[in-house]
Amino acid sequence: MRKVVVQGVGMTRFGKHLNRSLKDLTNEALQGAMLDAGVNLSGIEAAYIGNAMAGIISGQECIRGQVMLSGSGLEGIPMFNVENACASGSSAFHMAWMAVASGMYDMVLAIGAEKMNHPDRSRAFRALQGAVDVEDMERNSEKSENRDNQSLFMDYYAAEAREHMSRFGTSIETIAKIVVKNSRNGSLNSRAQYQIPQTLDAVLNSRTISDPLRLLMCSPVSDGAAAAIICSEKAAKKLTNQPIFVAGSVVLSGNASDYKGASSTERAAAKAYEIAGVQPSDIQIAEVHDAAAPGEIWAYEHLGICSPGEGGRLLESGATEIGGRIPVNPSGGLISKGHPVGATGLAQIAEVVWQLRGQAESRQIPTRPRLGITQNAGGLLHGGNAAVAINILSS
Amino acid sequence: MRKVVVQGVGMTRFGKHLNRSLKDLTNEALQGAMLDAGVNLSGIEAAYIGNAMAGIISGQECIRGQVMLSGSGLEGIPMFNVENACASGSSAFHMAWMAVASGMYDMVLAIGAEKMNHPDRSRAFRALQGAVDVEDMERNSEKSENRDNQSLFMDYYAAEAREHMSRFGTSIETIAKIVVKNSRNGSLNSRAQYQIPQTLDAVLNSRTISDPLRLLMCSPVSDGAAAAIICSEKAAKKLTNQPIFVAGSVVLSGNASDYKGASSTERAAAKAYEIAGVQPSDIQIAEVHDAAAPGEIWAYEHLGICSPGEGGRLLESGATEIGGRIPVNPSGGLISKGHPVGATGLAQIAEVVWQLRGQAESRQIPTRPRLGITQNAGGLLHGGNAAVAINILSS
Numbered sequence: 001m002r003k004v005v006v007q008g009v010g011m012t013r014f015g016k017h018l019n020r021s022l023k024d025l026t027n028e029a030l031q032g033a034m035l036d037a038g039v040n041l042s043g044i045e046a047a048y049i050g051n052a053m054a055g056i057i058s059g060q061e062c063i064r065g066q067v068m069l070s071g072s073g074l075e076g077i078p079m080f081n082v083e084n085a086c087a088s089g090s091s092a093f094h095m096a097w098m099a100v101a102s103g104m105y106d107m108v109l110a111i112g113a114e115k116m117n118h119p120d121r122s123r124a125f126r127a128l129q130g131a132v133d134v135e136d137m138e139r140n141s142e143k144s145e146n147r148d149n150q151s152l153f154m155d156y157y158a159a160e161a162r163e164h165m166s167r168f169g170t171s172i173e174t175i176a177k178i179v180v181k182n183s184r185n186g187s188l189n190s191r192a193q194y195q196i197p198q199t200l201d202a203v204l205n206s207r208t209i210s211d212p213l214r215l216l217m218c219s220p221v222s223d224g225a226a227a228a229i230i231c232s233e234k235a236a237k238k239l240t241n242q243p244i245f246v247a248g249s250v251v252l253s254g255n256a257s258d259y260k261g262a263s264s265t266e267r268a269a270a271k272a273y274e275i276a277g278v279q280p281s282d283i284q285i286a287e288v289h290d291a292a293a294p295g296e297i298w299a300y301e302h303l304g305i306c307s308p309g310e311g312g313r314l315l316e317s318g319a320t321e322i323g324g325r326i327p328v329n330p331s332g333g334l335i336s337k338g339h340p341v342g343a344t345g346l347a348q349i350a351e352v353v354w355q356l357r358g359q360a361e362s363r364q365i366p367t368r369p370r371l372g373i374t375q376n377a378g379g380l381l382h383g384g385n386a387a388v389a390i391n392i393l394s395s
Numbered sequence: 396m397r398k399v400v401v402q403g404v405g406m407t408r409f410g411k412h413l414n415r416s417l418k419d420l421t422n423e424a425l426q427g428a429m430l431d432a433g434v435n436l437s438g439i440e441a442a443y444i445g446n447a448m449a450g451i452i453s454g455q456e457c458i459r460g461q462v463m464l465s466g467s468g469l470e471g472i473p474m475f476n477v478e479n480a481c482a483s484g485s486s487a488f489h490m491a492w493m494a495v496a497s498g499m500y501d502m503v504l505a506i507g508a509e510k511m512n513h514p515d516r517s518r519a520f521r522a523l524q525g526a527v528d529v530e531d532m533e534r535n536s537e538k539s540e541n542r543d544n545q546s547l548f549m550d551y552y553a554a555e556a557r558e559h560m561s562r563f564g565t566s567i568e569t570i571a572k573i574v575v576k577n578s579r580n581g582s583l584n585s586r587a588q589y590q591i592p593q594t595l596d597a598v599l600n601s602r603t604i605s606d607p608l609r610l611l612m613c614s615p616v617s618d619g620a621a622a623a624i625i626c627s628e629k630a631a632k633k634l635t636n637q638p639i640f641v642a643g644s645v646v647l648s649g650n651a652s653d654y655k656g657a658s659s660t661e662r663a664a665a666k667a668y669e670i671a672g673v674q675p676s677d678i679q680i681a682e683v684h685d686a687a688a689p690g691e692i693w694a695y696e697h698l699g700i701c702s703p704g705e706g707g708r709l710l711e712s713g714a715t716e717i718g719g720r721i722p723v724n725p726s727g728g729l730i731s732k733g734h735p736v737g738a739t740g741l742a743q744i745a746e747v748v749w750q751l752r753g754q755a756e757s758r759q760i761p762t763r764p765r766l767g768i769t770q771n772a773g774g775l776l777h778g779g780n781a782a783v784a785i786n787i788l789s790s
Binding site for chain 2: 001021023052053055056058059060061062063064066067070075076077078079080081082083084085091095098099101102103104126127129130131132133134135250251252253254255256257264267378379381382386387
């Protein structure tokens with residue numbers, strides 16, 4: 001298989017965009033990626049489109065990508081709608097990568113977009129509740145419980161957090177410090193939904209969502225789009241002398257023997273490291289799936305950035321801050337940057353590309369990194385993530 | 396890219412399966428495909444899953460494939476949910492083909508499943524209405540019109556039929572004879588939803604759905620699943636001495652310059668013929684997208700089986716019957732076999748594989764064909780199909 005380059009990335013600001021359509025958000029991300037790549041529409045041979053919620057949010061059950069890209073000038077090319085819940089964007093990226101690596105296409109588009117905000121706020125929560133085994137859930141759940149305004153994902157993160165606290169002595173303050181770090185990073189990111197640094201007290205004093213999770217520890221309801229233009233090494237040579245390569249790209253589903261879903265990330269990361277021929281200690285920047293703050297602590301451990309149980313101490317050491325040994329979520333992460341689920345994986349790719357190029361504005365990692373990783377997870381099944389995607393990028 | 400073999404296929408009977416879950420249907424198709432391929436679960440390295448409607452039918456918005464395959468023993472491998480409306484199954488097949496052709500995997504699964512029947516019959520029609528540009532439709536439609544029990548796709552087919560009748564002199568009787576042929580074929584197919592040969596009078600006298608379409612000219616609301624196990628030529632050599640190759644696989648989206656959506660099929664077929672290095676006149680069996688009977692007539696023309704406008708005359712000549720020069724829809728087509736949308740493309744593949752192997756029971760084409768084509772289309776956009784998939788298989 002051929003070497004593949006991420007030639008250009010683009011994204012909208014994430015946030016509440018009630019008056020903008022998915023088509024409009026998609027087009028902004030596409031235009032940004034094309035400008036960044038230095039290419040025009042005519043070079044793009046196929047599109048892989050990630051979205052998870054348009055069915056329930058707007059009634060667009062089918063052909064979401066074709067509708068999003070309608071009017072863009074890309075109509076007519078192969079288009080594939082790819083869904084893997086909150087890992088839809090990175091799954092679309094993986095498929096786009098394969099399409100170029102295979103030799104079938106020289107240049108393709110991966111794009112992810114999501115509108116979660118709707119005048120009826122319960123729709124976003126209902127969509128997220130469709131990311132578990134629905135029939136199984138209906139059989140087992142207390143029907144009387146009204147879950148229309150809460151994500152069951154936060155209950156999952158809360159239970160995992162309690163276990164981590166009990167097994168490894170992780171404190172609620174340490175979890176809150178993830179938010180302090182990521183909100184500070186987000187304040188430096190002009191595309192982040194929230195650009196306000198939060199204090200430890202503010203995080204701890206925000207209302208409890210599902211004990212021990214506080215509101216500010218949870219990623220928000222977001223709208224937005226992100227895109228990447230991916231091409232062969234040969235095609236990239238005509239466009240840049242600073243290519244960013246895809247060193248490894250892995251998507252896996254969860255299985256029942258995964259330790260509470262954790263090890264789907266461990267399995268995927270191990271495979272990606274092997275493909276890329278690198279060690280966890282070689283990684284110089286990570287964008288990870290902090291849909292709730294404790295998720296970042298598990299990510300440290302499951303990506304091998306630290307040993308099992310040491311995630312809290314790694315955070316406390318300052319190693320994962322922008323100036324630290326291994327900066328994690330310099331973009332602000334899902335918590336501050338926002339989490340429009342179908343776009344998130346591609347926004348992670350965009351951040352790593354910008355950091356590897358030295359183009360990350362005032363949040364640029366001081367010693368420019370040469371190797372970065374993204375971790376994106378989606379859905380709940382078998383007690384863990386239904387899908388996990390790992391991508392390793394290198395300059 | 397490597398040569399790819401369809402090593403095994405399986406499908407459920409299509410029909411009304413109110414008491415069977417998607418998981419149950421999927422498992423039957425998977426077991427059938429594994430038995431047919433002579434492989435077990437351990438050989439399958441990734442899965443590409445087509446489904447279009449589970450969000451609206453059962454609330455399974457996300458991770459549909461992971462849920463369908465939960466308990467199958469395949470958990471843990473890469474899984475991708477692929478959606479392209481009624482072309483979802485063949486889009487999943489195309490991605491599975493690429494995954495093997497690229498050299499990334501030696502053996503993968505493509506599976507499509509759909510439950511359309513629901514105690515609330517309006518759900519299937521609502522799902523189909525999500526296969527157009529929903530926001531555009533809402534802006535333009537008469538809000539007062541109650542469309543909950545009718546497919547707007549049938550209005551589309553009806554308009555196209557009227558135009559074909561007016562331009563080329565195609566008669567309503569000729570269109571009805573598509574149903575006579577396909578229902579006779581379906582009566583020979585133990586997996587078809589309808590196994591009753593229809594008379595010309597019965598077709599013409601069934602109630603009008605959208606003039607000139609009669610009820611029996613329209614594919615039914617169906618449940619079912621179909622699967623294919625796809626592998627490298629090298630892997631196939633250990634399993635069979637009668638391999639069926641994927642000679643060409645193309646998926647395209649529609650664009651505004653397509654002649655009423657027709658030429659997305661023409662464009663895709665031309666590309667597939669070029670890749671396969673064959674001419675339309677080389678094709679010896681075709682399974683085409685007769686979601687309504689006139690669709691088969693256009694397919695004759697757009698696949699180059701006959702000249703533009705000659706589709707009606709080709710049918711009348713008997714050439715497309717099982718004993719004719721170029722049998723079309725020997726399975727019974729969507730009209731008789733049924734059309735569980737996410738499964739349809741893979742059921743077409745299964746039929747061509749069986750025919751190429753000489754295993755098509757009493758509907759076997761007498762002179763065993765060596766080259767077959769499938770045409771699967773989905774969604775409506777820009778006045779035509781949003782997605783079209785063409786696959787050419789050869790023995």
